[in-house]
Amino acid sequence: MLVGDVLAGMTAAVTHAARTGRAVPDARSSSPATCGACGAGAAWHRTVRGRWVMIEPGELPARVVPAGRRWRVAGDGTAVNLGPAVPSDTCRVSHFDVCPGRPAPTGSPVLLALWRGHARRVP
Numbered sequence: 533m534l535v536g537d538v539l540a541g542m543t544a545a546v547t548h549a550a551r552t553g554r555a556v557p558d559a560r561s562s563s564p565a566t567c568g569a570c571g572a573g574a575a576w577h578r579t580v581r582g583r584w585v586m587i588e589p590g591e592l593p594a595r596v597v598p599a600g601r602r603w604r605v606a607g608d609g610t611a612v613n614l615g616p617a618v619p620s621d622t623c624r625v626s627h628f629d630v631c632p633g634r635p636a637p638t639g640s641p642v643l644l645a646l647w648r649g650h651a652r653r654v655p
C-alpha cells in the first residue's frame with residue numbers, strides 16, 4: 533500500500549469521526565498489552581491523572597483487595613483508583629501489584645496468589 537493511500541484513509545477516518553461525532557480510537561480506550569517484565573497479558577488504561585496503568589483481566593471481590601489497590605475501568609476506558617471506596621462488589625487490580633517482576637505484594641493473600649500464579653509461568 534502506498535503512503536498516500538494510508539494518509540487518505542486516515543483523513544477519511546478523522547473526517548468521518550468529526551461528521552458523526554463518534555470518537556476515533558484514542559489514548560483513552562484500552563489497548564491489549566503484554567507485560568515486558570513477566571509476559572502476562574493485561575491491558576493499558578489511562579488514569580484520570582493521565583498516567584498509564586496495566587489492568588489485570590477479570591474482576592475480583594472488592595473486599596479481598598486492599599484499599600488503594602482497587603481499580604475500576606470507566607465506560608470510556610479510563611482507569612479509576614477507588615481508594616478506600618467500595619462502590620460495587622467487584623473491582624479490578626493493576627498488574628503492577630501482582631507482577632512477579634516486582635516484589636511480592638503484602639497484606640493481601642489474593643494479590644499474593646495472583647503474583648504467584650504469574651510467577652509460575654515465568655521461565
Ligand SMILES: [Zn+2]
Nearest residue numbers: 567569570631
Ligand atoms: Zn508483569
